[in-house]
């Protein structure tokens with residue numbers, strides 16, 4: 001009997017490894033490396049582009065059939081006011097940059113930010129970018145858009161969106177993210193969420209989806225009204241990592257955008 005013990009373990013090892021790498025490639029998880037076994041390939045153009053996402057896999061159906069998809073075109077100001085008042089608690093920490101094959105994520109080692117709203121506590125899972133912006137404002141795309149993906153323990157998703165445009169000065173708070181994009185796999189990158197956010201607390205909120213397959217709905221979008229500014233050099237470095245990784249805007253249907261303000265506290 002003992003003779004067979006070792007071969008059984010060896011047989012099981014690759015099985016266990018492939019189970020672990022088969023986790024869903026959604027924006028809320030720290031995604032597996034590109035081309036992980038069992039992962040469905042998708043892209044931003046051609047035969048695996050946004051118009052085809054819904055047909056690429058059964059799990060991606062919402063990309064085509066969903067009626068609350070993201071991104072959307074936002075009004076300059078939303079007439080309706082949100083109920084309640086979200087609070088961010090930011091705790092400076094460090095993190096690692098990860099190349100997902102579609103963007104670069106900055107994944108915090110510990111608690112980097114928590115949002116309390118509507119009786120839920122959302123914790124920051126990762127920050128990534130799209131270039132140009134995915135959400136447009138009155139029909140116009142900005143240079144880039146950052147997504148702070150937050151989740152609750154029960155799996156609810158809130159994405160804090162920050163639009164970005166080119167300005168004159170280097171944005172110091174974002175330089176670690178830029179460094180991480182230049183060299184994926186970098187660790188000990190400082191993350192100070194409070195410093196990375198715009199000054200104006202005004203945001204627009206609406207109900208949408210992940211903007212990447214599987215396009216899961218039920219995502220609470222909170223998008224800052226004021227864009228941050230990055231230098232031309234910082235934008236060039238991000239472009240060197242990924243560009244043209246923005247999903248086209250989706251029909252808004254009868255969804256309403258609400259306006260509110262958010263409070264940011266430093267832990």
Ligand SMILES: [Zn+2]
Pocket residue numbers: 027128129130147211
């Ligand atoms: Zn995103």
